[in-house]
Amino acid sequence: MAFWLMKSEPSVFGIDDLRAAKAKRTEWEGVRNYQARNMMRDDMKKGDRVFYYHSNCDVPGIVGLAEVAKEGYPDYTAFDPKEKYYDPGSDPQNPRWYMVDLRYKRKLKRTITLTELRDHRPLSNMKLLQKGNRLSVMPVASKQWDYILTLE
DNA sequence: GCCAACGTTGGC
DNA sequence: GCCAACGTTGGC
Numbered sequence: 001m002a003f004w005l006m007k008s009e010p011s012v013f014g015i016d017d018l019r020a021a022k023a024k025r026t027e028w029e030g031v032r033n034y035q036a037r038n039m040m041r042d043d044m045k046k047g048d049r050v051f052y053y054h055s056n057c058d059v060p061g062i063v064g065l066a067e068v069a070k071e072g073y074p075d076y077t078a079f080d081p082k083e084k085y086y087d088p089g090s091d092p093q094n095p096r097w098y099m100v101d102l103r104y105k106r107k108l109k110r111t112i113t114l115t116e117l118r119d120h121r122p123l124s125n126m127k128l129l130q131k132g133n134r135l136s137v138m139p140v141a142s143k144q145w146d147y148i149l150t151l152e
Numbered sequence: 153g154c155c156a157a158c159g160t161t162g163g164c
Numbered sequence: 165g166c167c168a169a170c171g172t173t174g175g176c
Contacts, residue, residue: 007162034171055162056161056162133169134161
């Protein structure tokens with residue numbers, strides 16, 4: 001089993017939205033970055049664990065846990081001109097973009113903030129903390145996953 | 153293939 | 165709202 005971190009803006013779709021969703025699941029549509037696409041299409045497996053991270057908000061940080069409920073499949077929102085994430089370059093016969101489904105597991109007892117994560121040397125090589133990192137999907141080392149959970 | 157222009161991300 | 169960092173686009 002592998003571990004991941006996925007970013008979402010709470011004003012768009014936060015951890016509470018995931019918890020309130022039907023069957024506590026959602027389709028992770030709209031990722032339009034090739035690195036993130038590759039991970040969702042090729043590497044994320046059903047049952048993998050996911051840190052749910054709130055970005056672009058007052059207190060950025062890890063707020064909850066989710067899991068991969070469905071492995072990579074074509075992001076059909078790219079095919080529909082009415083969709084916000086429409087991409088005329090994605091052909092249904094040869095999809096450019098992929099997504100996974102996530103299932104809510106639980107909220108953390110408290111937000112483990114970005115600022116706090118930066119204070120822990122064992123986490124210093126996390127992708128999340130690297131300068132200029134903008135990936136919305138990234139792997140987390142299992143040791144770092146465990147370490148972060150001890151901070152809760 | 154180079155690189156300037158542009159758009160987006162996301163912390164602050 | 166600002167702006168640094170980065171990815172993408174497109175002219176050449």
